[in-house]
Amino acid sequence: MKNNLDNLRHTTSHLLAAAVLELYPYARITLGPPIENGFYYDIDFGNDKISEEDLPKIEKKMRQLVKNWTSVEGKEISIDEAKKLFKNNQYKLELIEEITKKGEKITIYKSGNFIDLCRGGHIKNPSQEIKHFKLLSIAGAYWRGNEKNKMLTRIYGTVFPTKEELDKYLWQLEEAKKRDHKKIGKELKLFILPQDVGSGLLIWSPYGAIIRRKIEELIINEQTKRGYLHVYTPHIGKKTLWQTSGHWDLYRDKMYAPMKIDEDEYLVKPMNCPFHMMVYKSELRSYKDLPLRIAEIATVYRYEKAGELSGMLRVRHITQDDSHIFCREDQVVDEFLGVFDYMIYLLNIFGLKDYYFRLGLRSPKEKYLGNDEIWIKAEKEIVKAIEKKGLNYIKSEGDAAFYGPKLDVIIKDAIGRQWQCGTIQVDFMLPERFGLEYIDENGKIQRPALIHRAPLGSLERFVAILIEHYAGAFPLWLSPVQIAILPVSEKFVDHANKLAEIFQKNNLRIENNFENETLSKKIRSATLKKIPYLVIIGEKEVNGLSLEEYEKNGLVAIRTREGKDLGQININQFILNLNRQIETFS
């Protein structure tokens, strides 16, 4: 089934290329594969500029051409024939060279008057099958994805067997845009990215800051239960720290330029590791101290490429839920699994389901640091743990860091883009570079192993994912405002104020809406702000009670942001219910 869809998309990409060649005879077509939600074709238009305004024209040509595409015929040809056929297209010639080198056969596929170098995988009768397609967007793409190569024009499109499926997909795209964290972030006043501050630098607005603080509290509480020790470290430090760690040599182009202070060069910290190494080194460590788990919610600064910045998902300051676990080699596996369990625990709290793990394994060819036995055991135990929980994962051979295996969590955003969030990395290198030691039970000096881990990754990215995941309707414990108090008329303002006082005494976050507006309007406004509970107070609730009497035994009428009328309930009972809900993160 999936193959049929891929074939349909693949053939449609040929049709796109054919239409482009009709309209722009001098264009050079390159590659056009099917992809997850459609297809694309990369084309060199020479000096012609193509924009989205040209898409309808190309689409129209495609509809014309497809009428004569009654078949897709493939055949094998010789290298010489191929070179002759594509003599004007240096990209195809390059591909022919590559195919020849690999010793594979060269095949071409023909429909109507269009012939393309192609490995195959097509539908039988395009004129019948290609009906419901749409060109979606234009983008730049480097030839072979390498920025040293020429920038080609990529045209994205999609195609489905039926109109219903196409319409549904386009509708989903529209729906996804409504969940965009940039849009919701602005509407709900969660964060800002002021131009005056600088590219990729965001400010958490008061409401966004509440969400972040609640997550930070969760992290600190949970980590404390799990034996982590929390520290605070500076935002800048001597450059030599990162020279020692090796980061300077590898990632200096991602670091903010050094600044000279007195006689030394300092960096804005791009990672916390060296500071936590200092904590370890500040005392003589015994095997009894291990594992030592040093943790910090800390912001690091990285100079990401300007074109890659994207709202809150990719910024230039990253607040990590970071920790470095120093342990004996024989504790590595248990510690790794402990972190893994904690990571799953957190993801479950947020109800995230659409994620998978990417396990970076060693490739047999490369050389790695550390003890082989530990490596292999760690890899095996992790796979066992993931499979036991029935979670999705991919093994990615050769993707291990040279200093140890790693496990990343990949989560999708509203429009299906994948983002790396949490990570666990085993490291046999830094302890050596920083000369970390401990005294074992025999009084001998030993080197500890190290695990770097950030279960959520960065709070900026994670909260962006959450905004899209909840579409702004955060669960009660995270909601910036938990209760909107809506008096039916100004006559009930005193009682509404009393209510506000009661809720605040109980640590509930409220908004007291005394606007001179109708109740309906206030309900609408609170609902749009995605406030979980709307508390309505009027004659029926006040019922002639004095403020004191009302506090003791009053009623409130509750409506949810989903529009459900929950009727009247005693104030104290309501607070009890809310607290129960908050405790269970629901």
Next chain:
RNA sequence: GCCUGGAUAGUUUAGUGGUAAAACAAACCCUUGGUAAGGGUUAGAGUGCGGGUUCGAUUCCCGCUCCAGGCUCCA
């Protein structure tokens, strides 16, 4: 960084080579209303920044800044 597109009141948008229009939000007034928009009044931008063309530019041109999507899916 590179490709394409974009930047107009707090927000979302309209618009024109002759010094900007609307909705929502805001403030005030009337209304005192029971589960998704009651009515009215007022204020609010000189059109991202810099330069050029022009009698005149928000509109055309150039540069810059910032934003969005893309630059991994292999003939």
